[in-house]
Amino acid sequence: MTYPDGHVGWLATGHSTVRSVMGDRRFSSRYELMHHPFPGGPEGPLPPAPVGDMTGMDAPGHTRFRRLLAGKFTVRRMRQLTERVREITAEHLDALERRGPGADLVETFARPIPALMICELLGVPYADRDRFQDHAHTLMSQDVEPEERYAAMVGLQEYMAGLVAAKRAVPSDDLLGDLAQESDLTEEELVGLGGFLLAAGLDTTANMIAHGTFALLVHPGQAEALRADPALAPQAVEELMRYLTIAHTTVKTALEDVELDGRTIRAGETVTLSLEAANRDPERFPGPDVLDLHRRATGHLGFGHGIHQCLGQQLARVELTVALPALLDRFPTLRLAVPAEEVPLRTDMNIYGVHRLPVAWDED
Secondary structure: OEOOOOOEOEEEOOHHHHHHHHOOOOEEOOHHHOEOOOOOOOOOEOOOOOOOOHHHOOOOHHHHHHHHHHOOOOHHHHHOOHHHHHHHHHHHHHHHHHHOOOOEHHHHHHOHHHHHHHHHHHOOOHHHHHHHHHHHHHHHEOOOOHHHHHHHHHHHHHHHHHHHHHHHHOOOOOHHHHHHOOOOOOHHHHHHHHHHHHHHHHHHHHHHHHHHHHHHHOOHHHHHHHHHOHHHHHHHHHHHHHHHOOEOEEEEEEOOOEEEOOEEEOOOOEEEEEHHHHOOOOOOOOOOOOOOOOOOOOOOOOOOOHHHOOOOHHHHHHHHHHHHHHHHHHOOOOEEOOOHHHOOEOOOEOEOOEOOOEEEOOOO
């Protein structure tokens, strides 16, 4: 396909092909080698990723950061946070009930739960959320000017630099506090890594909670299945991750000539990987356009694959597995407060979802 800057590259849509490219070290994730895949993007190569932005790094630099963080995001450690997720979820269900029917589920429920969790995990003051959430929102938007994006990046880095300096001076019992004591991390690396983790943890799970709820409400039979059997939640989360695929694309550039599916991808050519198409590939998932919470959706690419597979996926699973059944249980008559076609979708953002989700229920 032809990219906006005139570069002729590729689009991959099949599950096996997309998964293969994501796990192939002959394809690079470095931003400066790519050709911007979005309309209105800059002409020519993109600038290098900020130091600490792991999505735009290859091995061995990526490997160094990944090893440093892997032990802090283990399945066991994330499951230990389950009780805290339950507490936060219950608090925000109470807040949603106080708001009453017509409340926006994004504002009152979906956004604050992962924001609180990532703040507590990293050691970021939740009281500062308006400041860093605005920066993160700008960075995820496709419609902002490059100057606005740069200003948001600088703002987030400046905020994180102040936080890192405080944790260098006074150690704290949290992830950033731990990283601040790592002698082989430079100040710039720690600031960049902290900003990357914060931004990544804010937007993705929030959109899965909101968009997952939207999907369940327009498929009431599936919502009822989960309400009747909360033990179905882990399986339901995997199917929702497959069905919705809120991180819809990723981009790679060939470092050398690669033979793939009978095609030759030349060195320097960019390949856009459609994760949403791969997750709807009928050869991998029969009846892929059907939302079926009883489906074994193993192998979906909602959390990525290869060295860039989502670090925080276990925390996201915990949050989703707790929040969605709890919401349906608290409000048995939960429904959309507006017609489905009036729900504003995030078609202007890099992470898909809903901007708002007005919901209603029978108060008695």
